[in-house]
Amino acid sequence: xxxxxxxxxxxxxxxxxxSEIVIHxxxxxxxxxxxxxxxxxxxxxxxxxxxISSMEQQSIRSKYSxxxxxxxxxxxxxxx
Numbered sequence: 891x892x893x894x895x896x897x898x899x900x901x902x903x904x905x906x907x908x909s910e911i912v913i914h915x916x917x918x919x920x921x922x923x924x925x926x927x928x929x930x931x932x933x934x935x936x937x938x939x940x941x942i943s944s945m946e947q948q949s950i951r952s953k954y955s956x957x958x959x960x961x962x963x964x965x966x967x968x969x970x
Contacts, residue, residue: 894918895959899940901932915939 891911893900900918902908912918919932 892959899936901929901936903929 891908894911894917900908900912902912902918902920903923904920905923909920912920914920915935919935921928921932
């Protein structure tokens, strides 16, 4: 999730928690569980199709934006 906050493309397997927050081929790539060939396809897909700024724009539109993350961190630090 932190990588997505920064607009960085991510690849996750579909059997993990992060697969619930990655939108396949929009905010990252969701590979089939334990399938190294699909992992390789994800790496190729992201390297050819994503510009980091477009990933950042997608993340800014979501509840996982850098702005929303910063506000939450500030709240936690203020309480401490």
